[in-house]
Amino acid sequence: MEAAYDVVLLDLDGTLYRGDAAIPEAPAAVARIRARGIRPVFVTNNSSRTQSAVAAHLSNIGIPAVPDEVETSAIVTAERLVLQGSRTAFVIGEEGLLEALRNAGVAVAGSETPQVDAVVVGFDRGLDYQKLRQACLLVQRGAVLIATNADVSFPAADGLWPGAGALLAAVEATTGRTAEVMGKPAAPLLQAALERGGGGTALVVGDRLDTDIAGAAGLGWDSLLVLTGVTSEADLGVDGPQPTFVAQDLRYLFRERAR
């Protein structure tokens, strides 16, 4: 691997695992990253799981990880609320997001709340019309609109489910407002992940051109696209941000150099 990198920011789904199973090359690759003295940070746009849950899942599939090595869009969203002075939030989201907000000292408002500082939108498999309506009303009353990520779909075993971005689209369409987004390809999540890794020069590794690679390109950082997830060779060469490196899988990080 290029000695030039201090931190490797690793996407999860499609890069380290698919569903519940590790991608075969991933455990050894992460172990080799560590052995080289390069710091891995596990980065996910998904706000529904806590850092502990992500670390436990990785450890279970043969990639030992601790919560402090995990950066999620939920954590970054909570930090952003604190920075901008939002003390109360109405939340479309699951436990990972709720925990992150509680840990940051942001009060999560109930369904009848008349006013909040911020409306936060993340992935929420329990969302109903009443909650969606309340989020829209609160935005119209002046709440800041912030989203964990803008992924329109969530890849499930039986097909694509509406992702946080699809739920956000309903709020934006209703209110005419545009959310500030924390997750890839927006910069805040990747910047926070690099900081979590101790700073320095980052390599972003992921399977999606529109999030992982676009996010790295936007920051001027190097990226490696692995073809173990949603992107195939046929998708390459189209307009848009291009990865620095492309490879079949993570073994590329430790390939023998031709010269």
Ligand SMILES: [Mg+2]
């Ligand atoms: Mg991915």
